[in-house]
Amino acid sequence: MKVLVTVKEVAAVEDEFEIDGTAIDEAYLEYDLNEWDDYAIEEGVQISESEDDVEVVSVTIGPERSEETIRMALAKGADRAVRVWDDSLEDAEMLDVEAKTNLLAAVVEEEEPDLVLSGVQADDDGFGATGVSLADEVGFEWAAVVNDLELDVEGGVASVRRELEGGVEELTDVDLPAVLTIQTGINEPRYASLRGIRQAQRKEIKPMTLDDLGLSADVAESDLEIVDMYEPETESDATLFEGSPDETAGQLAEVLRDGGVGQ
Amino acid sequence: MDFALSDEQKQIKEEVARFAENEIEPVAQEYDVEEKYPWEIIDKAADAGLLGAHIPFEYGGADYGNLESALITEELFAVDPGIGLSLTSTSFGADAIMEFGTEDQKERFLEPIPTGDAIMGAAISEPDTGSDVSSVSTQAEKDGDEWVINGNKMWITNGSIGDYYVVLCETDPDAEGRYNGFSQIVVESDRDGFEADKITGKLGIRASDTAELMLNDVRVPEENLIGNRGMGFLQQMQFFDETRTAVAAQGVGIAKGASEAALSYAQEREQFDRPISDFQAIQHKLADMHTRTEAARMLTYKAAWNVDQGEDITQLASMAKEFGSRVAVDVANEAVQIHGGAGFVNDFPVERFYRDAKITQIYEGTTEIQKNIIARELLGKGY
Numbered sequence A: 001m002k003v004l005v006t007v008k009e010v011a012a013v014e015d016e017f018e019i020d021g022t023a024i025d026e027a028y029l030e031y032d033l034n035e036w037d038d039y040a041i042e043e044g045v046q047i048s049e050s051e052d053d054v055e056v057v058s059v060t061i062g063p064e065r066s067e068e069t070i071r072m073a074l075a076k077g078a079d080r081a082v083r084v085w086d087d088s089l090e091d092a093e094m095l096d097v098e099a100k101t102n103l104l105a106a107v108v109e110e111e112e113p114d115l116v117l118s119g120v121q122a123d124d125d126g127f128g129a130t131g132v133s134l135a136d137e138v139g140f141e142w143a144a145v146v147n148d149l150e151l152d153v154e155g156g157v158a159s160v161r162r163e164l165e166g167g168v169e170e171l172t173d174v175d176l177p178a179v180l181t182i183q184t185g186i187n188e189p190r191y192a193s194l195r196g197i198r199q200a201q202r203k204e205i206k207p208m209t210l211d212d213l214g215l216s217a218d219v220a221e222s223d224l225e226i227v228d229m230y231e232p233e234t235e236s237d238a239t240l241f242e243g244s245p246d247e248t249a250g251q252l253a254e255v256l257r258d259g260g261v262g263q
Numbered sequence B: 001m002d003f004a005l006s007d008e009q010k011q012i013k014e015e016v017a018r019f020a021e022n023e024i025e026p027v028a029q030e031y032d033v034e035e036k037y038p039w040e041i042i043d044k045a046a047d048a049g050l051l052g053a054h055i056p057f058e059y060g061g062a063d064y065g066n067l068e069s070a071l072i073t074e075e076l077f078a079v080d081p082g083i084g085l086s087l088t089s090t091s092f093g094a095d096a097i098m099e100f101g102t103e104d105q106k107e108r109f110l111e112p113i114p115t116g117d118a119i120m121g122a123a124i125s126e127p128d129t130g131s132d133v134s135s136v137s138t139q140a141e142k143d144g145d146e147w148v149i150n151g152n153k154m155w156i157t158n159g160s161i162g163d164y165y166v167v168l169c170e171t172d173p174d175a176e177g178r179y180n181g182f183s184q185i186v187v188e189s190d191r192d193g194f195e196a197d198k199i200t201g202k203l204g205i206r207a208s209d210t211a212e213l214m215l216n217d218v219r220v221p222e223e224n225l226i227g228n229r230g231m232g233f234l235q236q237m238q239f240f241d242e243t244r245t246a247v248a249a250q251g252v253g254i255a256k257g258a259s260e261a262a263l264s265y266a267q268e269r270e271q272f273d274r275p276i277s278d279f280q281a282i283q284h285k286l287a288d289m290h291t292r293t294e295a296a297r298m299l300t301y302k303a304a305w306n307v308d309q310g311e312d313i314t315q316l317a318s319m320a321k322e323f324g325s326r327v328a329v330d331v332a333n334e335a336v337q338i339h340g341g342a343g344f345v346n347d348f349p350v351e352r353f354y355r356d357a358k359i360t361q362i363y364e365g366t367t368e369i370q371k372n373i374i375a376r377e378l379l380g381k382g383y
């Protein structure tokens, strides 16, 4: 069985930063593994630890710098990695969901995984759509916002629990091959062990260009345009409840009910 | 010349720092106040695969060198020296087994370290033997196929919680030459006649276990002798470059933790309607602390890198150890000063760094001994 885990290097801004037109200057950005993807990697590695003959392949779309991030996936137990990049992608202002879908779909065709795990969303651009869009493109079954997963490898079925709005959860079975978008909290991502970090240096990260994937440069073209970038106004409003736990719990429940959180 | 860390080294730093921040920082104060051994953190570090970094690959370690070990030590000590030492010391004494041990000894004594199944220690110091290591008086006598050991070992890290120790003993008192006649013998803590007394009331690194070992007619099989009989002192000496560089890295870690804490406090704390970091007196302190920390770091990395190249670096290792520990003490002192009254209580970590820093000037050869060594090397006086 082959599990493909999509990972992304996300940008985070420092406390103080400056916006230059429709972008943030590189000097204020730090790059890290997307939080959701950390859970997806863990889920993939746990599958390979509990089932026989599972290969976990990690894929990212990103410049050479992102190898540092994808190596973390290898250090945590992924067997090998694929990194998609191309000079023509370098020039694109933004890779939208459609572009990523097409790039990843080409990788899926190449790798033919039984299961694709992606994060629910990326911490920076936050489209929250790539996983499902990919499933649609390659014709796989899918389940989004998965917070529990049980796999019946022989039967080719993933039994998942999905998080829906309003605290409702859905239990459902998905036939493989499938794409699951993984929610934080599904597991407890491990630390990369020192041995793992050491071994990861010798694992393969295969670079793939658009040519290698049989795609042309227009894959990066987008109907979307970033027209403005600004810091949203923030306001905070804190209510402090005082009194015994009995009293304050009641007050809190009321606020939650009014806010539409409770049922 | 190349001053950059590799991607792999950066990853090690990052992951260890993440562990320290998530798992150690929240409990550091508790273990310090209660002076208790951090079993819970040891277990987590074992699960995470962070123990025994320099143990060879075939015995379950990561086979990392002194530079990587220094990076790990630095990140752990920057968060909490007491728990940091507890984690890095589970393999104390393993160097001798790696270098001089038999295959059987390596399997028995090295393999359980990275998994956290055993903790070891190095027992050299005695009540009457500190700076002058050649005055060791613990006796090991051969009786049939066993060694019978008698004597007391003092200040032994992991002494009351460990599973076995590499003990420096006198085996041949009649040997000629001041440094001959000693041997390194592994003593397990579950042998009859082994007793350990935990030493409490320590100024700093209070989470780390320190104990006096009392060895009364302790019998161990002759296979527990490491390397060659009579060569123990000389074997031990080969690792001073490693162990001193490791303490230098501890100093760098403490200085890093203290200087960063001071920097962020100085930007938050306001007096006279402005952050105290606006005052030049505070700015100069911060500039000095960070500059000296960086200088100590460079000296330490250079020492570690050279040891990894297989160089003999007696003088450089002593320079790094002496300077790194001094910078730790000075920087922690200034960090408390910048915190004012808040630095005098344990609400902030700088109070702990201030107490913890001192040990780095004492163990693995005091500051005075390091300076003696540097001067001896400079003057070509031998030893």
Ligand SMILES: Cc1cc2nc3c(=O)[nH]c(=O)nc-3n(C[C@H](O)[C@H](O)[C@H](O)COP(=O)(O)OP(=O)(O)OC[C@H]3O[C@@H](n4cnc5c(N)ncnc54)[C@H](O)[C@@H]3O)c2cc1C
Binding pocket: B092, B121, B122, B123, B124, B125, B129, B130, B131, B132, B154, B155, B156, B157, B158, B210, B359, B362, B363, B364, B365, B366, B367, B368, B369, B372
């Ligand atoms: C927390 C802790 C953990 C330790 N862990 C271990 C361990 O795991 N294993 C182990 O074997 N030991 C351990 N030690 C012991 C440590 O290595 C010794 O304390 C250290 O070597 C100093 O020896 P001493 O305490 O006997 O001091 P002394 O040697 O008595 O020194 C007292 C003072 O005299 C000075 N002095 C001594 N000789 C000279 C000289 N020739 N020239 C100038 N000044 C001199 C010293 O610098 C010092 O200032 C530990 C100690 C502590 C406190």
